[in-house]
Amino acid sequence: MQAEEVRTDGAPKAIGPYEQAIRVGGFLFTAGQIALDPKTGTLVEGGIAAQTSRVLENLKAVVEAAGTTMDRVVKATVYLKTMADFAAVNEIYGEYLGKAKPARSTVGVAELPRGALIEIDLVAII
Numbered sequence: 204m205q206a207e208e209v210r211t212d213g214a215p216k217a218i219g220p221y222e223q224a225i226r227v228g229g230f231l232f233t234a235g236q237i238a239l240d241p242k243t244g245t246l247v248e249g250g251i252a253a254q255t256s257r258v259l260e261n262l263k264a265v266v267e268a269a270g271t272t273m274d275r276v277v278k279a280t281v282y283l284k285t286m287a288d289f290a291a292v293n294e295i296y297g298e299y300l301g302k303a304k305p306a307r308s309t310v311g312v313a314e315l316p317r318g319a320l321i322e323i324d325l326v327a328i329i
């Protein structure tokens with residue numbers, strides 16, 4: 204199996220030595236996305252709701268650039284700066300992934316890149 208990089212201008216460029224996503228063996232593995240505006244590269248303001256929406260829009264752009272949809276996501280990992288945001292994240296997450304109902308892990312972390320409140324990565328079927 205050969206790994207193929209996936210890139211789109213609809214999501215922020217990688218801020219390190221990695222790709223936005225890798226397509227291999229019928230699966231798509233996304234890098235973790237934080238709430239960076241794809242045009243400016245700056246972290247969006249407005250708290251957890253605004254950041255969650257931006258993260259999921261970024262992921263949607265990557266998933267679609269790979270030729271699949273959010274309905275085909277099978278695994279998600281959510282990293283939260285504070286678990287107190289769990290309910291607010293679930294509400295927005297459900298709008299994007301509620302139909303797919305992928306397996307999911309949610310992890311509380313001490314810190315995220317650029318002071319983000321949330322980071323999410325996905326695995327989807329191509």
